[in-house]
Amino acid sequence: MAIVKRKIFVDQTKIACVGDKKGPHPKVYLKVGPRGFVSCPYCGKLYILAEKKAAGIA
C-alpha cells in the first residue's frame, strides 16, 4: 500500500485524481471499494467515502 499523504473525504464512489502539480501523474479514475476507501497509486492520496467517516470507520 502506498504511503498515505493526504486524506480526502468524498461523497461518491467514482473519483478522478490528477495528483499534485509536482511529479508525473496521469488523470486516473478510482473507484471506492466496499471497504469505503481507495488510495491513488500515483500520489498516495487516500479517498474516503464520507459516510464511512460518519460511521466512525475512518
Ligand SMILES: [Zn+2]
Ligand atoms: Zn493521484
